[in-house]
Amino acid sequence: MADMEKLYEAVLGGKLEPAVEVTREAIAEGADPKEIINGSMIPAMEEIGKRFQEGKAFVPQLLLSARAMKGALELLKPLLKGDASASVGKVVIGTVKGDLHDIGKNLVASMLEGCGFEVINIGIDVPAEKFVAAVQESGADILCMSALLTTTMTYMKTVIEALEAAGLRDKVKVMVGGAPINRHYAEQIGADGYSDNANSAVLKAKELLGVA
Amino acid sequence: MEDRQTTETQVAALALSELTLPESEIYLTLGYGGTEPQADVRKIIDDVLEEAALRCRPQIAYAFFDGTKTGPASVRIGGSDFQCGRIIGSYLDGAQRFVLFVTTAGAEYDAYLHGLKASGDIVTEYVADAVGSVIAEAAVTEVRRRVEERAAAEGLTVTNPYSPGYCGWHVREQRKLFSLLPEGVCGVTLNDSCLMSPVKSVSGMLAMGRTVVKKPYACDICGMTTCYKRRQRT
Numbered sequence: 001m002a003d004m005e006k007l008y009e010a011v012l013g014g015k016l017e018p019a020v021e022v023t024r025e026a027i028a029e030g031a032d033p034k035e036i037i038n039g040s041m042i043p044a045m046e047e048i049g050k051r052f053q054e055g056k057a058f059v060p061q062l063l064l065s066a067r068a069m070k071g072a073l074e075l076l077k078p079l080l081k082g083d084a085s086a087s088v089g090k091v092v093i094g095t096v097k098g099d100l101h102d103i104g105k106n107l108v109a110s111m112l113e114g115c116g117f118e119v120i121n122i123g124i125d126v127p128a129e130k131f132v133a134a135v136q137e138s139g140a141d142i143l144c145m146s147a148l149l150t151t152t153m154t155y156m157k158t159v160i161e162a163l164e165a166a167g168l169r170d171k172v173k174v175m176v177g178g179a180p181i182n183r184h185y186a187e188q189i190g191a192d193g194y195s196d197n198a199n200s201a202v203l204k205a206k207e208l209l210g211v212a
Numbered sequence: 213m214e215d216r217q218t219t220e221t222q223v224a225a226l227a228l229s230e231l232t233l234p235e236s237e238i239y240l241t242l243g244y245g246g247t248e249p250q251a252d253v254r255k256i257i258d259d260v261l262e263e264a265a266l267r268c269r270p271q272i273a274y275a276f277f278d279g280t281k282t283g284p285a286s287v288r289i290g291g292s293d294f295q296c297g298r299i300i301g302s303y304l305d306g307a308q309r310f311v312l313f314v315t316t317a318g319a320e321y322d323a324y325l326h327g328l329k330a331s332g333d334i335v336t337e338y339v340a341d342a343v344g345s346v347i348a349e350a351a352v353t354e355v356r357r358r359v360e361e362r363a364a365a366e367g368l369t370v371t372n373p374y375s376p377g378y379c380g381w382h383v384r385e386q387r388k389l390f391s392l393l394p395e396g397v398c399g400v401t402l403n404d405s406c407l408m409s410p411v412k413s414v415s416g417m418l419a420m421g422r423t424v425v426k427k428p429y430a431c432d433i434c435g436m437t438t439c440y441k442r443r444q445r446t
Contacts, residue, residue, distance in 0.1 A: 014252070058242065058243045058244050058247070058249070059242060059243045059338065060242060060243075060249060060253045060256070060335060060338065060339065061250070061253070063334050063335045063338055064252065064253075064335055066334070067333075067334065067335055098403065098404055098405035098407070099405060099407060100403070100407055100409065100411060101407075101411065102325075102329060103337065103338060103341040106329065106334055106337065106338075107334070107338060110334040149377070149383055149405055149406070149407060150377075150382070150383060151383055151384060151405040151406055151407075152405045152407070
């Protein structure tokens, strides 16, 4: 019988192969995919997130755990087709126009995916119209924007205004992040949330959707 | 005194082995404040460094200028007025000459980062991004070492390197800095937002003088509490 404690430990320790192996065994034995996710994988991600917040784990460990979780989730996804409750929420994420910084955004995207969000990563140097179109087409619950420069962070407000103009602002939560961003700036431009690291971004996203 | 460039721009392509990449800096950049990563992360770092040794072609460029501190937050270098901010300005008292520089981990390293992104391996991508930052900074250290050698021969000392975008010096001032160096120097260009491409590049200034000093660490002089560099070190 598949050892679900081993799955928990594999995700927590960021071990991709054991995580995939145990998940495969569990599926073969007919385990409930949602039980695998909620019983072992999400608690492991929550634990590594908690350790990170306490300074007992570091970004690479978060990412290794997210990678292990994602690998196992790939096996479970086909079994969850049509089950809307299987996804925590849908997120569109991108770096704003004029800014080519990728890695911070990708960290957040990876952590969100690892924690059960469906993530549509629309890349870097993204103009407002592309953000709006992505939100419109996907019906995203959250739009995440990243900027690493003081010269580009002002474009976040442009995107929020474009969402308003398109009649989407009350349909999607907006989160912002990046080196020069702080809570005050987020409030000033009318964003719903701000985070300064990939783990707190997940916590904030869950909070905004009422699934914390 | 007329502000003018006093030497041709020095440009050098380096082998990665010519740079010192302290493990401690890589760990700090990855977010390990004073802690060593576990074995699996250290293995990824080693793999990235191995790849970097094969692919990375760092470059440095620097030029010497006469200059003058024109106010508590401003300096004139090579005939251009820079608003470097009060924090940096306070460390330029006694500066007699200035060096403007650009360093880069190079286009090849950027291509490596893009390849990692395309592969979807976020852990290696994150590590390689951090290593790229350390390479670009190590190239700055090499510029400073070369400048220091020359300064010592003239009985001068050299400040820390200061860059637009930090310590109150606006990132837009990179335009002026680049205008004083040959176009496309080291293959580095600025976009409309003053972002350098290749991304793993650094531009900045050093000041030389009889009384200027190198501070132990730049965060000690900067009041920006939300800066990501400070967050890395706490």
